[in-house]
Amino acid sequence: MSNESMKIPQATAKRLPLYYRFLNHLHTSGKQRVSSAELSDAVKVDSATIRRDFSYFGALGKKGYGYNVNYLLTFFRKTLDQDELTKVALIGVGNLGTALLNYNFLKNNNTKIQIGFDVSPERVGSKIGDVPVYHMDDIEKYLESEKIQIVILTVPAPAAQPVTDRLIKADVKGILNFTPARLHVPPTIRVHHIDLAVELQSLIYFLKHYPSEDEAL
Amino acid sequence: MSNESMKIPQATAKRLPLYYRFLNHLHTSGKQRVSSAELSDAVKVDSATIRRDFSYFGALGKKGYGYNVNYLLTFFRKTLDQDELTKVALIGVGNLGTALLNYNFLKNNNTKIQIGFDVSPERVGSKIGDVPVYHMDDIEKYLESEKIQIVILTVPAPAAQPVTDRLIKADVKGILNFTPARLHVPPTIRVHHIDLAVELQSLIYFLKHYPSEDEAL
DNA sequence: TAAAGCAGGTTAATATATAAACACAATAAA
DNA sequence: TTTATTGTGTTTATATATTAACCTGCTTTA
Structure with missing residues (x-):
C-alpha cells in the first residue's frame, strides 16, 4: 500500500492540480501548515476526501498537526511533473x-x-x-x-x-x-x-x- | 419507476445535452431511426449506459427497432427545456x-x-x-x-x-x-x-x- | 511531564456509476 | 405463417467514489 507506482483513482487525479494550486497560494502567502479542514473550505472538497486522496501517496501529514505546506508542495511538484516544462x-x-x-x-x-x-x-x-x-x-x-x-x-x-x-x-x-x-x-x-x-x-x-x-x- | 419527477443520476443528466445534440444532427440529416449501438459510436458512451440513461425516462424505444429520432428529439427538447429561450x-x-x-x-x-x-x-x-x-x-x-x-x-x-x-x-x-x-x-x-x-x-x-x-x- | 484535544490515516459503510447479461417484444426474412 | 434476428428495457453484478467513524499518536499548554 502507498506504493509509488500504484494507480490512483481518476477522481483523485483530477483533484491533484486543484490542491497543488492552492498549496502554491498558501506558500506564497507565507503559511507554514494547513489542515485538511482548512483545505476543504478553500477547494470545496470534503475533508475526508482530501485525507483519503493524500494518503494514496503515503503518510504526508502528522497527526495533531496537519500538513506542512512546503513539504506537500514539494511532493506534489514532483508528482505532477512540475519540474520540467x-x-x-x-x-x-x-x-x-x-x-x-x-x-x-x-x-x-x-x-x-x-x-x-x-x-x-x-x-x-x-x-x-x-x-x-x-x-x-x-x-x-x-x-x-x-x-x-x-x-x-x-x-x-x-x-x-x-x-x-x-x-x-x-x-x-x-x-x-x-x-x-x-x-x-x-x-x-x-x-x-x-x-x-x-x-x-x-x-x-x-x-x-x-x-x-x-x-x- | 420511470416517474416523471424522479431524480435522474447526475452522470446521466450531464450526458443528456450530448444525446440531444447528436439527435438534432441525425434529424437534420434525415435519419428516421437509431439504435443505442449507433448512438454509442457517435457520442462515445457505452450502449448499455445509453439504454440505461434513456430508460430512466420510461420506454422511449421499441424492441427490435431502436429509437425513433423524431420522437426522442421531441421528448428531449421538452426535458431539456429547449422550447423557451x-x-x-x-x-x-x-x-x-x-x-x-x-x-x-x-x-x-x-x-x-x-x-x-x-x-x-x-x-x-x-x-x-x-x-x-x-x-x-x-x-x-x-x-x-x-x-x-x-x-x-x-x-x-x-x-x-x-x-x-x-x-x-x-x-x-x-x-x-x-x-x-x-x-x-x-x-x-x-x-x-x-x-x-x-x-x-x-x-x-x-x-x-x-x-x-x-x-x- | 502529564493531560487534553487535535487531526491524520484507515477501515468500514454508503452511494453512485458503469458494464454485462438476458428475456422478450417487434421486426424482417423465408 | 413460422422462424430467426434484432435491440430494447431491466436486472444483476461490478467497479468506483464519497462520506462517516474511529483509533492512534503528536502537539500543545498548564
Whole structure:
C-alpha cells in the first residue's frame, strides 16, 4: 500500500492540480501548515476526501498537526511533473484559441503553449503574445521537431476529426478537445473534452430539475 | 419507476445535452431511426449506459427497432427545456469572455447570452456581436430587469468572489465559473467549474501516470 | 511531564456509476 | 405463417467514489 507506482483513482487525479494550486497560494502567502479542514473550505472538497486522496501517496501529514505546506508542495511538484516544462500545441487560432493563447498557463503550471496552427492567411506567420502561428499544413513537421505530444484543439467542429486523424499519425498522446465533436481515436490516445455548450446546458438542466440541491448542508 | 419527477443520476443528466445534440444532427440529416449501438459510436458512451440513461425516462424505444429520432428529439427538447429561450449574462469581457460571446450557443441550444458586463471604459457601451456590454456597477439593475438568473463568470481570479457575493444578492441561481477561484456560495446556488489550467494539468498527469489506458479495448 | 484535544490515516459503510447479461417484444426474412 | 434476428428495457453484478467513524499518536499548554 502507498506504493509509488500504484494507480490512483481518476477522481483523485483530477483533484491533484486543484490542491497543488492552492498549496502554491498558501506558500506564497507565507503559511507554514494547513489542515485538511482548512483545505476543504478553500477547494470545496470534503475533508475526508482530501485525507483519503493524500494518503494514496503515503503518510504526508502528522497527526495533531496537519500538513506542512512546503513539504506537500514539494511532493506534489514532483508528482505532477512540475519540474520540467511541458510543451503543448494549439490548433485553431480563432476566438477561443486566441483566448487560450493569452491565458497564462505558465504562471503556476509549468506548461507552455509553444506553437499555434491555423489556416487563415492573416493569422499564419503572426504571433499571439510570443507564440508563433504556423500553417496547419505543417502540423506534422513542427510537432515532431518540437517533440510535442499534447494538443489543444480549438478548430471548427467539421475540422475536428480530419485534424485528429493527422494528430494520430503524428504520434500525439493527449488531446484537450474544445470542439463539440466526439473524436474517434485509438485507445492509446487520451482525449479530455471541454464542451462549452454541454456545460451550459447541463447547468440549466440541473437548475430546473434539482431545485435547491443540498437542502441539508 | 420511470416517474416523471424522479431524480435522474447526475452522470446521466450531464450526458443528456450530448444525446440531444447528436439527435438534432441525425434529424437534420434525415435519419428516421437509431439504435443505442449507433448512438454509442457517435457520442462515445457505452450502449448499455445509453439504454440505461434513456430508460430512466420510461420506454422511449421499441424492441427490435431502436429509437425513433423524431420522437426522442421531441421528448428531449421538452426535458431539456429547449422550447423557451434561456437568457444568460456574462461577466468579464476579456479574451475568454469575448470568445464565449462570439460562441453561438443559440444554434442548437436555445440559450442566449443577453448582456455582458465589464469595467474597462473601452468595452463598456460597446457591443460584441449583438450583445451590449454594460458597466459592472449596474449588474444588479440589469439582471433584475432582464430577469436573468444564470451567469457565466470570466473575470480575473481576484474579482471572482467579490462579484459572486453581489450575484448572490441579485438572486442568481446558477454560475458557470471559468475562474480558478473556488466560489463560496449558499447551497441554493449551483456552481459548475470549468477550470482550464486544471483540465490541462490533469490531462498531462494522466498521460504520464496511466500509460496507454485500456490496453484491452 | 502529564493531560487534553487535535487531526491524520484507515477501515468500514454508503452511494453512485458503469458494464454485462438476458428475456422478450417487434421486426424482417423465408 | 413460422422462424430467426434484432435491440430494447431491466436486472444483476461490478467497479468506483464519497462520506462517516474511529483509533492512534503528536502537539500543545498548564
